[in-house]
Amino acid sequence: MAKAPVLTPRADDFPRWYQDLIAKAELADNGPVRGSMVIRPYGYGLWERMQAEMDARIKETGTQNAYFPLLIPQSYLTREADHVEGFAPELAVVTHGGGKELEEPAVVRPTSEMIVNDYFSKWVQSYRDLPLLINQWANVVRWELRPRLFLRTSEFLWQEGHTAHATYEDARDFAARIHREVYEDFMVNVLAMDVVPGRKTAKERFAGAVNTLTLEGMMGDGKALQMATSHELGQNFAKAFNTTYLSRDGRQELVWQTSWGSTTRMIGALVMMHGDDSGLRVPPRLAQIQAVVLAVKDDETVLAKVRELGDRLRAAGIRVRVDDRTDVPFGRRAVDWELKGVPVRIEIGPRDLANGTATLVRRIPGGKQPMAIDALAAALPGILDEDQALLLRQSRERRESRTSEVSTFTEAVEVAVGGGWARIPWAALGEAGETALAEHGVTVRCLVAEDGSVPDDGDAPGNVAIVARAY
Amino acid sequence: MAKAPVLTPRADDFPRWYQDLIAKAELADNGPVRGSMVIRPYGYGLWERMQAEMDARIKETGTQNAYFPLLIPQSYLTREADHVEGFAPELAVVTHGGGKELEEPAVVRPTSEMIVNDYFSKWVQSYRDLPLLINQWANVVRWELRPRLFLRTSEFLWQEGHTAHATYEDARDFAARIHREVYEDFMVNVLAMDVVPGRKTAKERFAGAVNTLTLEGMMGDGKALQMATSHELGQNFAKAFNTTYLSRDGRQELVWQTSWGSTTRMIGALVMMHGDDSGLRVPPRLAQIQAVVLAVKDDETVLAKVRELGDRLRAAGIRVRVDDRTDVPFGRRAVDWELKGVPVRIEIGPRDLANGTATLVRRIPGGKQPMAIDALAAALPGILDEDQALLLRQSRERRESRTSEVSTFTEAVEVAVGGGWARIPWAALGEAGETALAEHGVTVRCLVAEDGSVPDDGDAPGNVAIVARAY
Numbered sequence: 001m002a003k004a005p006v007l008t009p010r011a012d013d014f015p016r017w018y019q020d021l022i023a024k025a026e027l028a029d030n031g032p033v034r035g036s037m038v039i040r041p042y043g044y045g046l047w048e049r050m051q052a053e054m055d056a057r058i059k060e061t062g063t064q065n066a067y068f069p070l071l072i073p074q075s076y077l078t079r080e081a082d083h084v085e086g087f088a089p090e091l092a093v094v095t096h097g098g099g100k101e102l103e104e105p106a107v108v109r110p111t112s113e114m115i116v117n118d119y120f121s122k123w124v125q126s127y128r129d130l131p132l133l134i135n136q137w138a139n140v141v142r143w144e145l146r147p148r149l150f151l152r153t154s155e156f157l158w159q160e161g162h163t164a165h166a167t168y169e170d171a172r173d174f175a176a177r178i179h180r181e182v183y184e185d186f187m188v189n190v191l192a193m194d195v196v197p198g199r200k201t202a203k204e205r206f207a208g209a210v211n212t213l214t215l216e217g218m219m220g221d222g223k224a225l226q227m228a229t230s231h232e233l234g235q236n237f238a239k240a241f242n243t244t245y246l247s248r249d250g251r252q253e254l255v256w257q258t259s260w261g262s263t264t265r266m267i268g269a270l271v272m273m274h275g276d277d278s279g280l281r282v283p284p285r286l287a288q289i290q291a292v293v294l295a296v297k298d299d300e301t302v303l304a305k306v307r308e309l310g311d312r313l314r315a316a317g318i319r320v321r322v323d324d325r326t327d328v329p330f331g332r333r334a335v336d337w338e339l340k341g342v343p344v345r346i347e348i349g350p351r352d353l354a355n356g357t358a359t360l361v362r363r364i365p366g367g368k369q370p371m372a373i374d375a376l377a378a379a380l381p382g383i384l385d386e387d388q389a390l391l392l393r394q395s396r397e398r399r400e401s402r403t404s405e406v407s408t409f410t411e412a413v414e415v416a417v418g419g420g421w422a423r424i425p426w427a428a429l430g431e432a433g434e435t436a437l438a439e440h441g442v443t444v445r446c447l448v449a450e451d452g453s454v455p456d457d458g459d460a461p462g463n464v465a466i467v468a469r470a471y
Numbered sequence: 472m473a474k475a476p477v478l479t480p481r482a483d484d485f486p487r488w489y490q491d492l493i494a495k496a497e498l499a500d501n502g503p504v505r506g507s508m509v510i511r512p513y514g515y516g517l518w519e520r521m522q523a524e525m526d527a528r529i530k531e532t533g534t535q536n537a538y539f540p541l542l543i544p545q546s547y548l549t550r551e552a553d554h555v556e557g558f559a560p561e562l563a564v565v566t567h568g569g570g571k572e573l574e575e576p577a578v579v580r581p582t583s584e585m586i587v588n589d590y591f592s593k594w595v596q597s598y599r600d601l602p603l604l605i606n607q608w609a610n611v612v613r614w615e616l617r618p619r620l621f622l623r624t625s626e627f628l629w630q631e632g633h634t635a636h637a638t639y640e641d642a643r644d645f646a647a648r649i650h651r652e653v654y655e656d657f658m659v660n661v662l663a664m665d666v667v668p669g670r671k672t673a674k675e676r677f678a679g680a681v682n683t684l685t686l687e688g689m690m691g692d693g694k695a696l697q698m699a700t701s702h703e704l705g706q707n708f709a710k711a712f713n714t715t716y717l718s719r720d721g722r723q724e725l726v727w728q729t730s731w732g733s734t735t736r737m738i739g740a741l742v743m744m745h746g747d748d749s750g751l752r753v754p755p756r757l758a759q760i761q762a763v764v765l766a767v768k769d770d771e772t773v774l775a776k777v778r779e780l781g782d783r784l785r786a787a788g789i790r791v792r793v794d795d796r797t798d799v800p801f802g803r804r805a806v807d808w809e810l811k812g813v814p815v816r817i818e819i820g821p822r823d824l825a826n827g828t829a830t831l832v833r834r835i836p837g838g839k840q841p842m843a844i845d846a847l848a849a850a851l852p853g854i855l856d857e858d859q860a861l862l863l864r865q866s867r868e869r870r871e872s873r874t875s876e877v878s879t880f881t882e883a884v885e886v887a888v889g890g891g892w893a894r895i896p897w898a899a900l901g902e903a904g905e906t907a908l909a910e911h912g913v914t915v916r917c918l919v920a921e922d923g924s925v926p927d928d929g930d931a932p933g934n935v936a937i938v939a940r941a942y
Contacts, residue, residue, distance in 0.1 A: 029590060031540040032547070033577050036570075038590055041535035041605065048536060064512035065519060069502040070541075070626050071563070092542070093567040094579065097613030097625070099560050106504050108541075108565065108579070119509055120499060120673055128798060139541055139610065143569030154568070155541050229709075326600060398624065459501070 006335060009277050011129020014221040018026045019149070021271055023337040025280050028145050028149045029269075035154030039264070042280055044338055045288040046267050051137065052284070054159060054262065057182040057407030063133040063161060068115050070139070071106035076114040079240040081111065082224075090142040092154075095443055096224065098289040108141040112231070113259055114207060116162040117241035124255060127166055130172065134159040135289075150268030151225075151471050156262035164243060171256035172211075175313040176454070179213040187227060187277040190265070192283035192397050193217050193273050193393035196466060197454050198446025203434055206259075210234035213325035213454060216445045217467065218399040219272035222419035224445045227269055228262035244367070268360040268471075273395055281364050284384035285390050289321045291380060292342045294333060296349030298326035306348050309358075309373060313357045316377040338363060343387055346376065348414040364390055412467040416442040434465075443470055474493040477806060480748050485692040490620070492742055494750050496810040499620045499738075499860065506618035506691075507627030510735065513811055517738055518628065518761040522560050522608065524661050524757070525630060525733065528653040528737065532645075536602040536631060539586050541610075542577035546583040557678020561613040563625075572876035579612040583680060583705070584730055587633040588712035591613030595726060596719040598637050602645065603726075605624060606632040608767055621739030622942050629706040629734035635714060642727035643682075643703055645923070649731045650684040659710060662737070663754035663862035663872050664688050664744050666698055667937060669917025670923050675729075679703035687916045689870040693890035695939040698740055699733035706753035707808045725896060733904040739942075744866055753810030754862050761790045762851060763813045765804060769797035777819050780844060781827075787848040789855075814858055817847065835861055880904050883938040887913040890940070897934040903934075913940055 007020040010304050020030055026111055027043030029034070032331045039047065055065075062086060071094060080370045091107040095101060109115065116134070124132055137159050144154045161178060179197060187193045191294055200212035201471035216224045237243065238254040274281040284290050295306045310322035321342075322388075328423050339346055343458040345361040352358050352370070360371045364387035371379065402420040415422035417440055426447055432442050450462040451457045455464075473698070478491040493499055498514035501507070505907040510518065524676050526536075542565060548555045563579040566572060580586065587605070600618040608630050615625045616902055632649060636642040650668060658664045671683040680702035687695045718724045745752040755761050762784060766777045774795055781793035792813075794804055801818075822831050823841070830844045835858035842850065843928055871889040878899055885891035888911055897918055900908075900910075905915050920926045921933040 028595075031542075032544050032586070032589060033540060033542045036540035036542060038540065038586075039538040044537045045535070047538075058841075064516070066515045067510040067518075067628065068511045069504060069507035069509065070612065071504045071507060072501075075502050089570050091568075091570075092565045092577075094563045094565045096564040097562075098616065105565075115503070116510075118503060122500075128796075139540065145569065157538065325599075347938045 005282045006111070006339065007277060007279065010275075015327065017275075017277070018268075018271060021275055021339070022149050023343070027271070027280075030149065032157075033154065035144040035152070036203060036280060036299050037149055037153045037155065039157075039304060039349065043267060044281070044398070046270065046286065049080055049286050049288050050439060051159075052163065054182065054186055055137075057186055058135050058161065059339075060157070060178060060276060061133065061181065063135045063163070067136050068112050068119070070108075070109055070461070072109050072112075072115050074105045074107055076118065077107060079114065080208050080236055083208035084234070087111070087142070094139045094141055102353045105443050106430035108356070109138075109453050110140055110142045110428040111259075111261070112138070112160055113237055113340060114270055117237045117243055120162070120164050120255070121241045123252040124164055124243060124245050127248050130164060130166045130245060130255065131170060131301070132164045133161075133174075134163065135159055148268075149273060150264055150271070153264075156264045158261050161260040164238075164256045166245065166247070166253070167257070168234075168256050169379055171258050175211070175213060175230045175232045175258040175260065177456075178258070179215070183215055183260075184423050187215060187393065189284045190283065191273075192395065193227070193269070193283070194392060194396040196399075196448065197468065198448045199454050199458060200446055201431075201434060202231070202460060203431070206231045208233060208236050209259075209306070210236065214446050216271055217273055218395070218402065218421060218468075219269070219276065219471065220398075222421070222468075224466075224470040225265070225269050225272065225419065226445070226470065227266060227288070228260070230260035231258060233257040233259055239261065265368065272471075274391055275341070281391065282341040284343045287343055288319060290319045290377070290384055291344040291346060292321045292337050292350065293346045294323045294337070294348055295326055296330050296352075301353060302348055302350055305353055305373070309348070309376065312377050313380065316380070318377075318380055335451060343384060344380065348373070384411050409436065413437065413440045413442055416440070416468045421445075422467040423464050424467055426459070426465045427461065429465050429467070437467065441469055444468055445470060476748060477810065478748060478750065481746075486915065488746075488748070489739075489742060490692060492750055492810070493620050493744055496812070498742070500750075501620065504624075504625065506615040506623075507619055508624045508626065510628075514738060516755070517741065517757065519734055520757050520759050521737060522630075522632070525653065525657055525679065526608075529606050529630070529632065532648060533606065534606045534634070534650065536607060537605050538607050538609070539580075539583050539590070541580055543580055543583075543586050545576045545578055547589065548578060551679050551707055553707070554679035558582070560626050561615075563614055565613045571829070575878050579666055580609070581611055582730075582732070583607070583609070583612045583631055584631065584708050585868070588669055591633070591726070592633050592712045592714040593637055595714060598719050601635060601637045601716060602641060603635040603727065604632075604645075606630055610624045619736055619739075621742070624735075625738055627735045629732050632729070632731045633728045634683060635709075636717065636728070637718070637726070638774060639705075639727050642720070642729050644683060644700045646682070646703045646729040646731065649729070650925075652700040654686055654701065654731075654733060658686060658688070659863065661756045662741060662744075663752065663756070663859050663866065664698070665867040666920065667870075668921045669701070669937065670925050671917055672900070672902075672905060672915050672929060672936070675915065677702045679704060679707050680730075681707070685917050688740055688744055689866070689873065689892060689939075690740070690942065691869075692743070693747065693873050693892070693939075695892065695937075695941040696736070696740050696743065696822060697916070697941065699731070701731035702729060704728040704730060729735065744811070745862055750810035752862065753812040753814060754815045755859045758812075758814055759790060760792045760811075760813045761855055762815040762817060763792045763794050763808050764819065765794045765801070765808070765819045766797055767801050767823075769820055770821050773819055773821055776824055776844070780817065780819070780847065783848050784851065787851070789848075789851055814850065814855060833858060852929070853900060880907065884908065884911045884913055887911070887939045890914075893938040894935050895938055897930070897931065897936045900938070906939065912940055915942060
């Protein structure tokens, strides 16, 4: 008799598989207020590692962290017309504070362009103050009617960067630098995710931006997920808040701005990009636990050995957890670490010990093998690197195998609805075609140049639109 | 003619000095919604260092980070009677979300005991799940009528720990461990702050707690500031949320709980504890910039030297900033680093360079001295350690010199109103005396045992009450 699967198989019901995995791997729970989320310790550990890797890259660009208030006077929202139109339907509004009705209601920040500009306009005086490069790690609230853990939640955690520059070129280059050196580098080299860097169409731009750069990833079901975005804001917010500087030649000039964000949604992407029917598979470079050493049985010698091995692996620079909870059945613990996607499991029982070996279980390629205990510390770094590379290769192969070159609207819709990505010349689709895609639940994820680079101009000849269903 | 002081002198107007310092050292600005605050990059850098040091200590206790929602259904608040009474007057209430009035309003978390317990009651099944040790780094909102930057703001950042234990003793010991190994250790050894560990009186306890442990620090004006608290919650929240576990012998038992928090208020304490009339003085172990190397003049050789020295000091493990902004007058930069309290300034001009020396300016003891450039990397670690120790000694000496042993209510009030701390036998003051202190704007900050330890019992004979004015 076959054992019941731990998770609903992906092929049967992908959304259900996703929900099951998040619950059983103890990543998150639904919160009591509609659309809110509790991030459990194992899920939050993934976020902490993401924060550490991203924060180092952000600081490398010269950006400094700061913190702006959660509550924003409602009137601020109306200062930039496109911005308010984009966000008004999603706002949470505080009407009472300290037991009294507020004179002016405050909105819980859905993003911070408005309040940041209020201060940028005070802090920026002269060209010497530019560029001003600020980031914050914070929570934001955008009311969600159809919430889904990590992907669409009414509250989520993110980083939002906000910068002001003296010239258009400097702002444009900085938005591109973040897109490439922070987001793409992190996703490819840490998350082991194949992502497509591109440019959003005018229709899909951030509310208030003049250009939005995106990274799109293909999930396990062939749908696209927007992984992070970097915006050129032009002078839209500078005009709304009169953010000006005294130039070298003594004139008052409006600043040029960017903003850019990435969120806890990346955890959802991690699940849907790398997960399989047994659970999550965490890329070794991201993993807060790269290897878990399990005591198979409650045996003095075994327990001493797993602890000793834990110390040796730790000394070799590996992030290790020792699992000596022998009051929990071994099989249950093994399944649990599999669900949680820890890259390497090292199992030691009395029989192994007699041979000086352990059982090495690799979560990413799958498969078990015996290995001399004394060889593990030297072997693991290479194994982890191999498995990191394999995950990236698998995600690239999936995208390539499920992407089709098409030349007509009808073909593009057919590919996208069938669970793949269509590449169609933008000239063959156009804005009218883009609008018509909506009827089929399909969107233009981004525009790329013929050679795969990010186009400077959305309407440049040769631009290709990537069309897909999206989360 | 004497130069106008950069800050209002402390002796003239301490609160004004505090405000001036926060503005001129660019730590924070007032936010647009009453009582809110923008934490500027230099201020936030202090918080990041506090987070890193505290987070490592918190994890050392086996506690894991997680994240609970910002918005809490209003009805949750009412479940624990003391808790709701304590927090109701400070709540911010969201009544509208996504363009509609909510069926049930949500409060912005003032603290998370309620929502944490809602999940603890689901996650805790058996004694094997205990202790459950969770922390979160988050923002909270408590409406403030008399806000003051960092000290009392309607929104602040903090960490809040929440734990559940099988026994009363385990919970009690864990609250004490956090108090001592996380908070006191961090404050004494990183913040270089003399703090008094003690026990709150019943009147001053956290709303819903059965015991509150505190650390009280004496500020530059002799007032007390509560630096962090660790609470034994008993079974109050467990009862309200029915948080039970199956014990080893098969019975359903209520858990015993703790909660504990420390906030951005510590930045305010840092200012008021260590600041002087020239600005902040940051303890070297906390400082995100321990040494700044300044180019006095725009001179090729000087610029090359400051950059090279910066690299050498960095290689020696010192956190260094190179200040080569020679388009800003040297004097202005020197004053700015003094305001920001960077422990060591190294100034290099063309004349110094000819002698192979730099001018070393030590912010904490004060004073300048020439020093061979080649000797700096070896000398600085010792200098920074000395200055760290000096700050701690100064804060201890201040507290000792301004603390008086008294035996009557009248004397206690006199000492406290005069800007000092009074130590009075708790038996001589009592709850009636404590209540009467309020008329004089004075409170019992904490109870300590005769030998200075933290009493297990608030009413133990020999307990001493520390009476002071407080922030």
